[in-house]
Amino acid sequence: MRVLLLAYGSRGDVEPMVGLAVSLRALGAEVQMCAPPDFAELLDGFGLPLVPLGQSVREMATRAVTGTTKPAPAVGLSERAAQMVAATYEQIATVAEGCDAVVATGLIPAAAAARAVAEKLGIPYVFVAYFPTYLPSPHHPPLVWPGRPLPPDVTDNRELWSLNTENMNALFGEAINTHRASIDLPPVDNVRDHIFTDRPWLAADPNLGPWLQPADLDVVQTGAWIRLDERPLPADLEAFLNAGTPPVYVGFGSMPIRDARDVAQAAIHAVRAQGRRALVSRGWADLALADEGDDCFVVGEVNQQALFGRVAAVVHHGGAGTTTTAALAGAPQVVVPQMADQPYWAARVAELGIGAAHDGPTLTFESLSAALKTALSPQTSAQAKRVAGTVRTDGATVAAKLLRDMVDNGERAPVSP
Template sequence: MRALGAEVRVCAPPDFAELLDGVGVPLVPIGRPVRPMVKGAVTGTAPLPAAGLPQRAAALVATTYDAVAAVAEGCDAVVATGLMPAGAAARAVAEKLGIRYVCVAYFPSYLPSPHHPPHAWPGRPLPPEVTDNQELWDLNTENMNVLFGEAINTHRASIGLPPVDNVRDYVFTDQPWLAADPTLGPWLEPADLDVVQTGAWIRPDERPLPADVEAFLDAGAPPVYVGFGSMPMRDSEDVAQAAIEAVRAHGRRALVSRGWADLALIDDQDDCFAVGEVNQQALFRRVAAVVHHGGAGTTTTAALAGAPQVVVPQIVDQPYWAGRVAELGIGAAHDGPTPTFESLSAALTTALAPETRTRARAVAGTIRTDGTTVAAKLLLDAVSRERPPVSA
C-alpha cells in the first residue's frame, strides 16, 4: 500500500507492536494482549467458557470500534480480519464514515461454502447427525446471532446505527477477500459468495539468519525444524521430548523453535539447536522438513520454500491446512493435536521420503508471491472509482 502511495494505519492487539515497528508502521493497540488468552484456551489452564462469549463480544466490539474510529477519520477504506465482533465493529466504523469496508479471510474454510462445514464454536458443537454443509452453515448463522447479535446491535444502537439481523453475513459481506494461495488453499466453485482470492499475503523478510544458526546448519546435514509458532502446547516438555527423539530416530538433527509453546532442548547433545524468532523464509529452504502447527503463514512459508511438512493441528483452520498438505502430497497430516514419539515418527517417515521432497519442490514453483500487491492494487482501484470527481 505504501509503495503505491497510500498512507496506512494499523489497529491490532498490542502483541504486534514489535512486528509493526520493524516495518515502520504505527500501531493503534486494541484491547489486551492475545497471548495469555490463547495460552489459557489451548492449554486448558483458562478455557473460554461459552457462557462468557456474549460478554467478551460486547467488550471486543466496543474496544475495537473506539480504536478504529479514532484513526479512520479521513481514511478511504477499512480492511478487517479476525474475530466476528471485531469485524462487526470495523464495518460499523466504515458505515458511519461512508467509506469502503473489506473483510479478509486467511483460509477458505472460514467462509460459507457447500464444499466444507463451518468451524464449531465453544458450547455450540456441530450436530453429528447433520452432514449437509448448507444446513450446517444455516445453523452457523443462528449461532453467530445468538453469541454475538445482542452485543453488536446494542453497540450499533449506541452509535445511531440500525440493527443487523444476520451478524455473519454483515461481517463477511457478499464479496469477501481470501488471502490464501490458490494452489494451497483454493476457493471452490460453485458457491454463493463472490470471493476475491488475492493470493497469500506474504511479508518479505530480508533478515539474515543469526550466525549461530548458520553455524549449526553448516555443521551437518539439513535438520528437521520443529516449532509451533503462536500455539502454546499442553505438556510442552513431553512434546519436545517426543519430537526430538522422533527426529533422532530418523537419523536427523533437530532445530527447535521456542515459540509460544516455550519448547526447549532435552539434553546438551550437539545434534539439536534451539532458536527464537528467525527468518523462516530463509530457514525453511535449508531444512529437511518442517514440523509445525499448521497456521496459514507457516504452511504457506514452508510450501513456498519447498520444504516437506508435518502439520500437528491445534485449533480452527489448522486441520484444514493439515488436510491440504496431505492432499497435495507435500507432507503429512498428524492425527490430532498431541504428538507422541510413535505418531511423529510415522509422520516423518512420510515427510522425509524422497518422493515427498520432490513433490514439495514441484508445488513450491506454483505458489504465488504477489498476493499483497494484488490486494493493494484492488483496494486502491476500488477507492479511486468511489471518490467524487474533483472540481477544477
C-alpha cells in the same frame, strides 16, 4: 490514500496484514495498523504506527490452553463480545478519520466494530479470510463455535451453514446490534453475512487453498499476502546449519501447547530416530531442548523464508502463514493441527503430497515418527519441490491494487443486509 488495517488475533492474523501494508505503501498509501499489543515490536520494525487492541493475545491463549482458566460458556462469550465491540470501536473510530478504506480480519466482534467505523465514515470495508473453510460454501462445513457443536446427524453443508448463521446470531447478534443502536446505525439480522459481506477476500494461494466453485459468495481470491523477509539468519544458526546435514525444524509459532516440555522431548527423539538433526523453535509454546546434544539447536524469532529452504522438513501447527512459507520453500511438512484453520491445512498438505497430516493435536514419539517417514521420503521431497514452483508471491500486491481501485472508483461501505 490512507488505509486502516485491523487484525485482532494471533501472529497468523497480523503478519499477512503487514504484507498488505508494505504493498500499500509501495503504491504511496499511508497505513494505520490496529492489532493486539503483542505485535508492537513487529510493526515498529516496519515503521507502522500501532493502535493496540485489548489485552495480550498470547496471555489469553496461554491461560486457555494450559488450563489456568476454564472455557467460558456461551453466555460468557456473548458478554465479552459486547465489551469487545464497544472497546474496539472506541479505540479505532478516531484514528480512522481521514481513512479511505478499512480492511479487517480476526475475531468477529472486532471486525463488527471495523465495519461500523467504515459505515459511519462512508468508506469501503473489506473482510479478509486466510483459509477457504472460514467462508460459507456448499463444499465444506463451518467451524464449530465453543459450546455449540454441530449436530452429528446433519451432513448437508448448506444446512450446517444455516445453523452457523443461527449460532453467530445467538452469540454476537445482541452485542453487535446494541452497539450499532448506540451509534445510530440500523440493526442487522444476519451477523455473519454482515461481517463477511457478499464479496469477502480470500488471502490464500489458489493452489494450496483453492476456493471451489460453484459457490454462493462472490469471493475474491487474491493469493496469500506474503511479506518479503530479508533478514539474515543469526550467525550461530548459520554455524549449526553448516555443521551437518539439513535438520528437521519443529515449531508451533504463536500456538501455546500443553506439556510443551514433553512435546519437545518426544519430537527431538523422533527426529533423531530418523537419523536427522533437530532445530527447535521456541515460539509461544516455549519449546526447549531435551538435552545438550550437539545435534540439536533452539532458535527464537528468525527469518523462516530463508530458513525453510535449508531444512529437511518442517514440523508445525498448520497455520496459514507457516504452511505457505514451507510450501514456497519446497520443504516437506508434518502438520500437527491444534485448532481453527489448522486441520484444513493439514489435510491440504496431505492431499497435495507435500507432507503428512499428523493424526490429531497430541504429538508423541510414535506418532511423529510415523509422520516423518512420509515427509522425509524421496517422493514427498520431490513433490514438495514441484509444488513450490506453483505458489504465487504477488497476493499482497494484487490486494493493494484492488483496494486502490475501490477508493479511486468512489466505492462506499456496503449496505447492511
